[in-house]
Amino acid sequence: MNSRTRKFLSYYKPYLGLLYADLACAFIVSAITLILPLCIRYITINVLQQEMPDALNRIYAMGALMVVLVIVHTFCNMFISYQGHLMGAKMESDMRSELFDHLQKLSFRFYDEQKTGQLMTRTTNDILSLTELYHHGPEDIVISALKFAGAFAILIHIDVKLTLIVFLFLPVMAVYAFYFNKKMNVALRESKDRIGDINAQVEDTLSGIRVVKSFTNEHIEKMKFAYANDRFVQSRGAGYKSETLFHEGLIAFTQLITIAVIVFGGAAMVHASLDLADLLTFFLCIGILIEPIQRLVNFARLYQEGITGFDRFMDILEVEPEIKDSDDAFELTRVRGEVEFRNVSFKYKEDHDEVLKNVSLHIQAGEYVAFVGPSGVGKTTLCFLVPRFYEANEGEILLDGNNIKDISLYALRRNIGIVQQDVYLFAGSVLDNIRYGNMDASQEEIIEAAKKANAHDFIMELPNGYDTDIGQRGVKLSGGQQQRLSIARVFLKNPPILILDEATSSLDNESEKAIQASLEKLTDNRTTLVIAHRLSTVRNAQRIVVLSDKGIEEQGTHEELIASDGTYAKLYNMQLKL
Incomplete structure (x- = not known):
């Protein structure tokens, strides 16, 4: 049993009691289905043909027994249908929760290479089909096996030759089913990939709907969506073709079995080796024999739909979190904010060039340090290595003299606040978005x-004050208002280390002044790392670090760097002319 099979079966563990009850009901349903033809055979052969004196009473008694069996049969089927489906839904929920938890453990590097729509598909659609498989899988196997074995025993007892004729069809059916089952698997896997592409396209278009409309490129998005949609239809066409050949072919085989029984059973009656009562019972049992075959056909469809979804689910679940706590990670308390980079190198992929190379830098607790340089030299990357959003390939980073890999991720990130240029606000109220900085904060603290x-x-001027709904990503607020909420969120978190990604670069003058004032309060007595795009905003930094493709090219105060007439002076003078 491979690891994926063990993982698939492990989701039954919390619901073993319900599973056993479901299988017990399946066993009872199968037994009753086999007993009913025998009851009919008893009436036709033992009672009617032998002309018993109390035949009427025996017929009524057997009829009463059959009614009781039907009631029990119905009750068990109802239990299977309701409780079995509920068990499958609970298992699906467990899987979805596990996948969602796992996704939150993966690093920025993973998300840099993934499409949100594809991940959404794996969290929703791919797992959805597993409910039916988890529910019907065990019961279909049990019911099919019992009915098949029971019907075979009864058929052998009635007529061996006719039974062997029927079973000559089974090896051919098995080969046919195996071939098209394999083609179904390939088609279904491709279909799930294509629906993921559709979700990715929809998510991309709707997230950028303002850009789409501003450039009047709705027709372009329609074309992109139509392309993804057509690919999905083509993949479903291949899937339906395989599924149709699989399903209808097996139904044709079952009909051929019925014809064989009619022809050879009729011939046996002509030769007086089989009587009418036995042929009637044989027909009833053939129906029971064909039903598990059809059930297995349906199970094969459910299996392929479910297992392809499960494979895609496991593809994500088996991605090892690149960044996680070490076995002996500790909780760092009373953080002062001293940060040190020692020969740090980083690249996004093994086959990519290094973004940072042998960077060494010591930042004192409470120091205000700005990182400047051309785009693409790793300013943001260097700062994001501190909270371990990315992992350095070489070298080490220390916080208060401790290697950050030895500090628990929760403790490390709890002590770092980030204000980004691209603000993300959640759908909900103003209060909820600020509280995100500290979920235990009181309304007064918020x-x-x-x-x-x-x-x-400005919050008090909103229609419902702090309870105002701000819409998806805060679209009901201006850029400056959104930024101030993100800063309030960090104030509430109150971290000793702060990372600022030029939070005012895209704002109007009035908003910029308000936010610059709040940032000055925020950076007071905190270690502050500023990713600077506009050099005029960091003139008052205690130290300015100039990054280039070669690493740290120069550092010092604004005045010192201007006087040295190096890279910083050239960049600063260039921006002054703009």
């Missing part, structure tokens, strides 16, 4: 954080 971020006044 309001105080908003005041420090110069956000309280």
